[in-house]
Amino acid sequence: MAARGARGLNEAMKSLSLASHTxxxxxxxxxxxxxxxxxxxxxxxxxxxxxxxxxxxVDDICALNGHRSSPADHNHKHQLPFSIQHSLETxxxxxxxxxxxxxxxxxxxxxxxxxxxxxxxxxxPLRRDILHLAVVYEGDNTRQGSxxxxxxxxxxxxxxxxxxxxxxxxxxxxxxxxxxxxxxGKTFGPKPRDFGTKITRKVYDLAWRTAxxxxxxxxxxxxxxxxxxxxxxxxxxxxxxxGRLSESAxxxxxxxxxxxxxxxDTNGWGRQAGRxxxxxxxxxDDLFDALGLxxxxxxxxxxxxxxxxxxxxxxxxxxxxxxxxxMIESHQSDIIPKIFVTNAALPSRAVSGEILVE
Amino acid sequence: xxxxxxxxxxxxLPSTTTNVSRTTIQIQCRHPSCQRQRPTVTTxxxxxxxxxxxxxxSSDRQQTPASSSAPAQEQIQELQPRVADEIISAETGESxxxxxxxxxxxxxxxxxxxxxxxEAARENDVADPSYLPATTAEGLxxxxxxxxxxxxxxxxxxxxxxxxxxxxEKVVDPVLIEAAVRRAVVEALALREVGSDDELVAxxxxxxxxxDLLGLLNWDVKxxxxxxxxxxGDPSAVAEGLRWKDEDTSAGSDDLAETLTSEEVSALAxxxxxxxxxxxxxDPRIRFAVTKRVFQLxxxxxxxxxLPSTTTxxxxxRVLKKPPKSAxxxxxxQKRHPDLLELPNVTVAAKRVTRGxxxxxxxxxxxxxxEFKKRDIPGLGHGYARKGKEVRRLKGGT
Numbered sequence: 001m002a003a004r005g006a007r008g009l010n011e012a013m014k015s016l017s018l019a020s021h022t023x024x025x026x027x028x029x030x031x032x033x034x035x036x037x038x039x040x041x042x043x044x045x046x047x048x049x050x051x052x053x054x055x056x057x058v059d060d061i062c063a064l065n066g067h068r069s070s071p072a073d074h075n076h077k078h079q080l081p082f083s084i085q086h087s088l089e090t091x092x093x094x095x096x097x098x099x100x101x102x103x104x105x106x107x108x109x110x111x112x113x114x115x116x117x118x119x120x121x122x123x124x125p126l127r128r129d130i131l132h133l134a135v136v137y138e139g140d141n142t143r144q145g146s147x148x149x150x151x152x153x154x155x156x157x158x159x160x161x162x163x164x165x166x167x168x169x170x171x172x173x174x175x176x177x178x179x180x181x182x183x184x185g186k187t188f189g190p191k192p193r194d195f196g197t198k199i200t201r202k203v204y205d206l207a208w209r210t211a212x213x214x215x216x217x218x219x220x221x222x223x224x225x226x227x228x229x230x231x232x233x234x235x236x237x238x239x240x241x242x243g244r245l246s247e248s249a250x251x252x253x254x255x256x257x258x259x260x261x262x263x264x265d266t267n268g269w270g271r272q273a274g275r276x277x278x279x280x281x282x283x284x285d286d287l288f289d290a291l292g293l294x295x296x297x298x299x300x301x302x303x304x305x306x307x308x309x310x311x312x313x314x315x316x317x318x319x320x321x322x323x324x325x326x327m328i329e330s331h332q333s334d335i336i337p338k339i340f341v342t343n344a345a346l347p348s349r350a351v352s353g354e355i356l357v358e
Numbered sequence: 359x360x361x362x363x364x365x366x367x368x369x370x371l372p373s374t375t376t377n378v379s380r381t382t383i384q385i386q387c388r389h390p391s392c393q394r395q396r397p398t399v400t401t402x403x404x405x406x407x408x409x410x411x412x413x414x415x416s417s418d419r420q421q422t423p424a425s426s427s428a429p430a431q432e433q434i435q436e437l438q439p440r441v442a443d444e445i446i447s448a449e450t451g452e453s454x455x456x457x458x459x460x461x462x463x464x465x466x467x468x469x470x471x472x473x474x475x476x477e478a479a480r481e482n483d484v485a486d487p488s489y490l491p492a493t494t495a496e497g498l499x500x501x502x503x504x505x506x507x508x509x510x511x512x513x514x515x516x517x518x519x520x521x522x523x524x525x526x527e528k529v530v531d532p533v534l535i536e537a538a539v540r541r542a543v544v545e546a547l548a549l550r551e552v553g554s555d556d557e558l559v560a561x562x563x564x565x566x567x568x569x570d571l572l573g574l575l576n577w578d579v580k581x582x583x584x585x586x587x588x589x590x591g592d593p594s595a596v597a598e599g600l601r602w603k604d605e606d607t608s609a610g611s612d613d614l615a616e617t618l619t620s621e622e623v624s625a626l627a628x629x630x631x632x633x634x635x636x637x638x639x640x641d642p643r644i645r646f647a648v649t650k651r652v653f654q655l656x657x658x659x660x661x662x663x664x665l666p667s668t669t670t671x672x673x674x675x676r677v678l679k680k681p682p683k684s685a686x687x688x689x690x691x692q693k694r695h696p697d698l699l700e701l702p703n704v705t706v707a708a709k710r711v712t713r714g715x716x717x718x719x720x721x722x723x724x725x726x727x728x729e730f731k732k733r734d735i736p737g738l739g740h741g742y743a744r745k746g747k748e749v750r751r752l753k754g755g756t
Contacts, residue, residue, distance in 0.1 A: 096666060099662065099663060099666070100642075100662050100665045100666065101662055102662055102665075105523070107520075107522070108521075108522055108523045109522050109523045109524050110523035110561060110650075111523075111646070111649070111650045111653065112559075113559075114642060114646050114665075123663070216662065216663060217663050218661075219659075219661030219662070219663070219664075221662075233468075233469075233518060235467035235468055235469055235518065236469055238467070239467075239469060239471055242471075244471035244472075244474075245471055247472070247475060248472075248504050250504065250505075251471075251472070251504050251507060251508075254504075254505075254507065254508055255469070255508055258508045258509070258514070259520065262519060262520045263520050263522075266520050266521075266522040266524065266526060267522050267524055268524065268528075268657075356642050356646075357559060357642050357643050357646040358559060
């Protein structure tokens with residue numbers, strides 16, 4: 001019986017391993033088992049290459065070079081034509097340690113500076129699973145969990161027996177608070193509780209930088225210079241000081257609303273472009289007040305109010321450089337070792353913000 | 359110390375590259391010279407209209423006669439002088455001029471504030487014994503409120519609009535993009551040749567007369583095998599033109615208002631030596647200057663993650679010329695796969711084809727509505743259930 005069971009289990013496992021591949025998975029398995037990728041994974045056994053390797057590109061290179069992969073030459077990386085190895089090395093092996101980031105002026109959108117940021121900060125591969133974990137974690141911890149209902153022992157009133165047990169011809173009843181009666185207590189009702197869940201800190205920190213990297217790679221991360229604020233035109237300030245707008249507060253507010261709409265629309269950040277999230281290192285009154293008037297154009301957040309979900313919402317993130325640096329520095333526990341290393345030959349920690357062009 | 363530019367300087371925070379310190383921005387007069395280099399925009403992606411043959415449903419967007427508002431205007435014009443005569447200041451005896459034209463702004467700068475509030479005299483204070491105050495709004499003229507005050511053109515002049523570094527309209531025509539890239543490359547390399555490297559990251563004026571621009575694009579730019587570039591023109595003149603002038607030269611010239619057309623550029627582009635596309639952009643300073651200038655001229659921004667791979671002009675052009683992704687599948691099919699529209703068994707609709715659309719296409723919808731009416735059933739939707747019930751409840755409705 002046991003032998004039969006074991007045989008059956010083995011067979012089941014075998015069939016599972018075959019059937020668990022959908023067509024798409026099977027294709028990717030085939031692709032990743034081409035000698036080129038074996039070769040590359042050999043070179044970068046420590047690197048996480050999920051986002052770097054595009055199977056189509058590899059196939060293209062194979063096709064270009066007339067190379068046919070077969071299961072037989074999996075472990076013969078030296079049989080690779082040199083051209084493939086060469087093209088792969090130039091394309092993949094030298095993946096960047098840093099990526100360029102343009103620093104813009106705000107709100108004029110003028111490129112002012114080019115900086116190099118670590119690719120461990122802004123060029124991580126997309127991990128949807130980790131982003132999902134982080135967003136669910138945040139959602140759980142945001143739940144108020146204050147729903148409350150009264151049990152029969154908390155409902156107000158006398159606990160006197162409503163009528164005597166026998167002799168009335170009616171059903172026997174206890175007190176008024178019985179869950180069976182109208183106005184009675186709730187048997188298994190909601191009670192205040194904490195819905196919060198936990199997440200590994202390194203995973204959460206990775207999610208932060210993954211979200212920023214995702215935005216960066218899509219060209220939706222606009223980094224602006226420090227001191228982001230929405231200045232109002234000088235003529236408007238003059239009007240305000242002269243007191244000619246003092247009769248109506250809505251007149252001033254509607255001016256601010258029109259101005260911020262115009263700024264966002266001109267820069268391609270507005271409602272037509274899917275709104276924008278503006279993140280600054282502290283509250284900027286003009287910017288925050290103006291954006292509060294036009295919620296369909298964008299939202300402004302202090303960096304302390306930002307979480308991963310905010311980074312994934314709206315059309316783009318317009319972030320102050322200081323705030324971006326703060327977000328990254330406070331979320332890199334997974335890449336900073338806790339031990340002190342004195343060996344200078346070892347790679348140092350990821351550094352961002354070096355100026356390339358100014 | 360760099361100069362403080364005067365013309366069409368994008369508003370914003372004080373630039374670190376140009377030592378200007380301001381807290382509030384100066385809206386500068388939108389001089390014709392500021393607008394003259396606004397690039398021509400082609401509209402092949404925006405003015406997209408699907409052929410009506412593919413529509414399976416009827417549309418409500420019929421041509422409506424424009425004369426519907428005419429009677430109302432006549433009434434207002436009729437009423438206006440009569441009412442204006444009645445609104446008379448009790449003290450001065452003069453007619454208030456703002457009453458003739460509604461609320462008008464007393465404008466000094468680009469923005470106009472509403473006039474000071476004027477209170478009508480009380481009944482007891484009016485000297486005229488025949489004066490009878492109105493007790494209802496009937497017959498009184500509506501002056502209007504301040505709700506859309508800043509959206510009236512009299513109160514907000516175009517000179518007060520926000521001016522960005524990015525042009526208002528994005529250039530999407532590949533030919534014009536190529537012209538802008540060539541202009542940017544020549545300008546950047548000219549500055550490098552003259553030796554003013556500091557200017558590479560500064561803001562350059564956009565104004566250039568059409569003849570000058572054509573001359574600049576006509577330079578015989580060549581890239582050589584060893585990476586050197588021959589510009590084939592006078593770089594010092596170009597470098598001089600890229601400096602912000604404190605005084606406004608060549609004001610009011612009509613030539614500046616003209617922009618290049620797609621045909622002119624494509625005719626010109628055939629004469630360009632093909633080696634100009636091999637010019638290297640590996641120098642980060644040159645690449646920054648070129649991409650910044652292209653952004654200023656066309657509104658096309660090279661995403662940061664693509665900067666390392668734009669090592670030549672050819673690579674830059676490939677990034678910039680890539681057409682934007684279609685917003686809808688329908689648009690994509692109409693533009694890129696018109697062959698699918700020819701298939702006999704395929705119909706493409708601009709929006710979802712509903713049950714009602716099918717009935718309308720068959721001409722059965724009107725008959726159904728009549729039958730519904732006979733049976734006292736709502737013709738469209740569910741007559742008993744209103745939309746947004748939850749929203750109404752949240753707002754306090756019952």
